[in-house]
Amino acid sequence: MPYLPRRLKGPLSAALRLFPAILVTGPRQSGKTTLLREELGADSAYVTFDDPLERENARTDPEGFLDRFGERRAILDEVQYVPELFQYLKLRIDRERDERGRWLLTGSQQFGLMANVGESLAGRIAILELLPLGIDELPEGERRDVERAVWLGGYPEPRLRSELRDLWMRSYVRTYVERDVRQLQNVRDLRAFETFVALCASRHGQELNMASLSREAGIAQPTVKAWVGALEAAYLVWLLPPYFASFGKRVVRSPKLYFLDPGLAATLTRQPTAEAALAGAMGGALFEGLVVAEAVKAFTHAGLRPELFFWRSQDGLEVDLLLPLGGRLVPVEVKSTATPTPRHARPLDRFSRLAGETAAEHGLLVCRVAEERPLPGGHLALPWWRLPGWIEERLGG
Numbered sequence: 001m002p003y004l005p006r007r008l009k010g011p012l013s014a015a016l017r018l019f020p021a022i023l024v025t026g027p028r029q030s031g032k033t034t035l036l037r038e039e040l041g042a043d044s045a046y047v048t049f050d051d052p053l054e055r056e057n058a059r060t061d062p063e064g065f066l067d068r069f070g071e072r073r074a075i076l077d078e079v080q081y082v083p084e085l086f087q088y089l090k091l092r093i094d095r096e097r098d099e100r101g102r103w104l105l106t107g108s109q110q111f112g113l114m115a116n117v118g119e120s121l122a123g124r125i126a127i128l129e130l131l132p133l134g135i136d137e138l139p140e141g142e143r144r145d146v147e148r149a150v151w152l153g154g155y156p157e158p159r160l161r162s163e164l165r166d167l168w169m170r171s172y173v174r175t176y177v178e179r180d181v182r183q184l185q186n187v188r189d190l191r192a193f194e195t196f197v198a199l200c201a202s203r204h205g206q207e208l209n210m211a212s213l214s215r216e217a218g219i220a221q222p223t224v225k226a227w228v229g230a231l232e233a234a235y236l237v238w239l240l241p242p243y244f245a246s247f248g249k250r251v252v253r254s255p256k257l258y259f260l261d262p263g264l265a266a267t268l269t270r271q272p273t274a275e276a277a278l279a280g281a282m283g284g285a286l287f288e289g290l291v292v293a294e295a296v297k298a299f300t301h302a303g304l305r306p307e308l309f310f311w312r313s314q315d316g317l318e319v320d321l322l323l324p325l326g327g328r329l330v331p332v333e334v335k336s337t338a339t340p341t342p343r344h345a346r347p348l349d350r351f352s353r354l355a356g357e358t359a360a361e362h363g364l365l366v367c368r369v370a371e372e373r374p375l376p377g378g379h380l381a382l383p384w385w386r387l388p389g390w391i392e393e394r395l396g397g
Contacts, residue, residue: 001156001157001160001161002160003034003038004133004137004138004139004156004160005137006031006035006130006133006137006301007134007136007137007301007302007392008024008035008128008129008130008300008301008303009035009039010302010303011128011301011302011303012024012035012036012039012128013039014303015101015126015128015303016100016101017100017101018100018126019100019101019124019125019126020093020096020097020099020100020101020102020103020124020125021089021093021102021103021104021105021121021124021125021126022101022103022104022105022125022126022127022128023079023105023106023107023117023125023126023127023128024036024104024105024106024107024128024129024130025106025107025108025109025127025128025129025130025235026106026108026129026130026131026235027108027131027132027176027234027235027236027260027261028108028172028176028180029155029156029157029172029176030130030131030132030154030155030156030235031130031132031133031156032077032106032108032130033046033048033075033077033106034156035130036075036104036106037075040073040075040104043072043073044072044073044074044075044104045069045072045073045074045075046074046075046077047074047075047076047077048077048078049076049077049078049079049080049081049082050077050078050081055081055082058082058084058085059082059084059085062084062085062088063088065085066085066088066089066092073101073102073103073104074102074103074104075104075105075106076103076104076105076106077106078106078107078108079105079106079107080107080108080109086117086119086120086121087120089103089120089121090120090121090124093121093124094124105125108180108234108235109180109184109233109234128303129235129300130300130301131154131235131260131293131296131297131300131301132153132154132155132156132159132260132261132297133154133155133156133159134154134294134297134298134301134388135149135154135294135385135388136298136385136388136389136392137301138159143385144383144385146278146287146290146368146384146385147274147275147277147278148162148274149262149290149385150262150263150266150274150277150278150286150287150290151165151262151263151266151271151273151274151277152165152263153261153262153263153264153266154261154262154263154293154297155168155172155261155263155264158263165263169263169264169267170267172264173197173264173267173268176234177197177234177236178190178193178194178197180234181230181231181234181236182230184230184233184234185226185227185229185230187227187230192217192218192219193227195217195218196213196217196219196224196227197231197268198268198269199213199216199217200213200228200231200237200257200259200268201259201265201268201269202269203257204257204258204259204265204269204282204285204286204289205256205257205258205284205285205286205288205289205292206256206257206285207254207255207256207257208228208239208254208255208256208257209254210224210225210228228257235260236259236260236261236264237257237258237259237260238257238258238259238260238292238293238296239255239256239257239258240255240256240257240258240292240308240309240310240321241255241309241310242254242255242256242309242310242311242312243309243310243311243322243329256310258288258289258292258293259289260293260296261293262286262289262290262293265286265289266282266286269282271286278336283336284336287334287336287368287384288320288334288336290384291320291321291332291334291366291384291387292308292320292321292334294384294387294388295308295321295323295332295387295388295391296308297388298387298388298391298392298395299391299395302392302395304395307324308321308322308323308324309321309322309329310322311331311351317347317350317351317354318347319331319332319333319347319348319351319363320332320333320334321334323391325360325391325394325395326360326394328357328358328359328360328361329355329358329359329360330359330360330362330363330364331347331348331351331352331355331359331360331363331364332363332364332365332366333345333347333348333363333364333365333366334366334367334384335365335366335367336367336368337367337368337369338367338368338369338370339369340365340367340369340373340375340381342375342376344365344367344375344381345363345365345375345376345377345379348362348363348364348365348375348377348379349376349377349379351363352377361378362377362378362379362380363377363379363380364379364380364381364382364387364390365379365380365381365382366382366383366384366387367381367382367383367384368383368384369381369382369383370383371383372386
């Protein structure tokens with residue numbers, strides 16, 4: 001399978017010059033190990049803690065385990081399985097104060113892993129996140145096909161070997177979602193968890209209603225909260241928070257739930273084909289989720305934490321996405337249309353008037369238009385596949 005250079009290699013190169021250790025986190029199969037091995041070359045030693053023998057070696061003899069690398073740079077894969085190793089890494093790093101880029105770690109579980117890193121390696125480690133492929137990381141000829149983008153998603157294996165898509169997605173759900181993610185919360189009832197994940201997928205792009213999920217899944221609301229947290233920790237879902245500045249209006253308080261990979265969302269909602277996915281009842285949500293995920297990746301793969309929002313007041317004012325750029329919020333409407341009209345710009349106008357200096361001068365309508373097109377009020381209709389590059393330009397990338 002060919003290697004596609006990742007945008008994160010820029011932040012990775014900078015981190016290698018500044019920190020003794022770098023942690024690359026992200027969902028399983030997003031390309032973390034491939035990124036490190038391709039960018040750092042054959043001189044680096046490599047160990048994966050998916051191997052139970054390596055896990056046992058690191059736990060029972062951590063000093064001996066670290067000694068075996070000598071002076072070589074080491075890539076330690078899936079370190080969430082050996083949290084005991086972090087304190088010994090700290091001691092090793094403190095003894096080798098002038099070494100940079102010596103220890104490369106990967107992990108696929110966000111919150112518990114971050115707690116261990118924060119306790120043991122604070123100030124000694126750079127933390128980067130690698131999500132599935134963004135549309136701007138694909139070959140030029142692959143970037144504009146929205147049906148393939150939704151159907152194949154961004155995980156490298158199904159994206160680059162589309163004939164394996166169905167088998168890969170089903171296997172991923174079984175091995176990662178239903179096994180590894182369940183273990184984050186020690187979920188014993190597999191059937192209840194399967195039902196819960198499917199219900200979350202059916203709410204892709206909607207506000208998170210824990211009471212409704214609790215009733216339909218037959219589980220308590222604290223369990224809903226914990227299981228949503230597990231999906232978030234595993235980088236499967238993104239919770240897009242509402243923007244709280246009221247501008248004189250009452251606003252919603254619940255985040256919107258998106259699956260970060262549109263191909264996985266299509267699989268979990270049992271879409272039969274790529275064409276049916278966008279043409280059916282979930283089409284609008286799948287397209288909106290694709291755009292939100294591309295915005296998240298644009299910030300994340302630049303080495304930044306995405307501080308994204310949506311806005312919806314209780315009297316009907318709605319903006320799908322707010323991007324923090326240049327000290328202001330850029331309002332973004334997302335519509336699965338190839339024919340933008342002036343009415344599509346109305347929410348952008350209304351938000352800009354209410355937000356005043358908080359809002360950017362102009363907003364975006366991200367849609368399926370073939371090329372950029374001006375809209376009334378100075379707003380811009382932007383092809384959906386151009387959004388990551390548009391953000392990157394304004395981040396100075």
